[in-house]
Amino acid sequence: MAPTLSINNGFAMKRWPEPEVWAALVAQRLGVRDVQLSLDLVDLSGSAARLAAQASRIRAACANEGIVVSSVFSGLADYSANMLLHPEAEMRLAALERYKRGIDLCVSIGADTFGGHMGAYSVADFRDPARRNALAQEQLEHVANLASYAGDAGLRYLLWEPMPVAREFPSSIAECLGLAARFEQMDGASVAFCYDVGHACRPDLPLVEQDPYLWLAELSHLSPLVHLQQTDGRGDRHWCFTEETNSIGIIHPKAVHDTLAKASASAVKHLTLEVFPAFEAEDDKVLDDIASSCRYWRAESES
Template sequence: MSSANPLGINLSFCVKRWVTPNLWAPVVRDQLGLDLIQFSFDLVDPMWPSALVSRHARDVRKAADDHGITIHSAFIGLAHYTFNQLLHPDPDVRAYAEQWLERAYGFAAEAGIARVGGPLGAIAARVDGREAGSIDATNYEGMVERMLRLGEKAKVAGLSELYVEPTPMRREWPWTIDQARQMMSDVAGSATPWSLCVDWGHGTFLPLYGPEADTMEPWFSALNDVITAVHIQQTDYQFDRHWDFTEAGRVDPVDARQLLARTRLAQSPVFLEVFYPFERDSKSILDALKASTLSLKQAFA
């Protein structure tokens, strides 16, 4: 087995541009020279009518097969992320979010995608804007119950793994290493295993974690037994930028690969996850993506 991390790309860059498989598959394979992706549910809403969801699932599976692309996993994307999901203050919205994920599992299974994940939810902000150090026990316990229930539903769908992605927000869970460890322990009995997908721009958010958090090493070292995928982005550690590697930032691809090897994560797939303003022209994005993937491929070769 190769000692280098498998390198892929999250289809976040395709939103409102290369929105169908006959568009994104040749971009990934022919323009970027990649054969590993993480699908984004910004491209398919699993709550569409069932026949429409199934047709898109078949199209995704066929395009991946035709172009020699492996779809490692599917992540929830930005659109669903905005709705507070499993921690919305309205319990009916939480129930809907659980149903949304169940439908997402069905789409993934039909599309030949074995893993689904993303951030799970956010509590509402207080009127005075003050934020507690963590969500309360009732919210947390309810979310764990839903995660275990979702594990059962994912098993029925035929999935092999579910992901939670830690985010650098006090209103979400988990946002610290200790919280992530607690969550993984609390869902260890899930019918479908839960793992972590960690993001380079999340654990290094200095305004939240302080100046000592200028590296992902603490996250990788402490949680390497439950991390099975990684998002990489260029960022300045001041916000969760999701820049590509044509931008100036603090993430060096060569150092990134060495860090993953040093923390015993050399086999975990690494996905470039970048977002662009909708008004930016698509040609300049393609050029930036080509340069970025080339830089990453050279570092991870």
């Protein structure tokens, strides 16, 4: 069965934060029925009652538009932080608790998958081998904690997103494959990857390893969900798929689908558009570009 086309609603941050508004845009303007909810669109800092109220509003808005939230994912705010690799232990624990609240929200909305960016080393910690190793071991313990928590809550997957920076572990195919063996030892929700086609651009990797399709082939059996963005391969662009970006971009639907078809035991169930238009871009143009991206992937996927 072909993967489901879905969209991360992080594009709506600051512009269309109301669930009723972004749900209507996804269903009516974009023509997509499957949503990945970005944590940038919710407030995890309040009480349990506040969290439940947000979940109820999101469920109602999605039901009204005939769409579903299949997963919940960390957003730009989380990616801007060190999270589970923060230099301060208190901040690492705060990140752990934040993601547990995200899992609670995920359950309340009815999604079965939670995931995101798990951490970034500070420069000082990354350059200290002993400190780097100690934090890596602690990070694995925190991820195992999250997997257990997610499993007890009834989730199917906890996804860890590989990143394009050496300090943002894991950021190479070898590191990902090494982690996969550790995932098998974790109890609870299945721990897997969310591969992003724009993240194969770590500049210190050999050029052959900066091929997004090589990553897709190597990790498809470990990635039930794949993030889609247009990129020139030289940076983590998160461009929309427009005529302009497609003319210089290296991500194409046929190549993605062909790679998955040839991959051994692909586990990919969702292809999720994750595009971040510039905040200064004109609002209607943003919608036009995202809508054209959705049409592009539907047309190419169905051809």
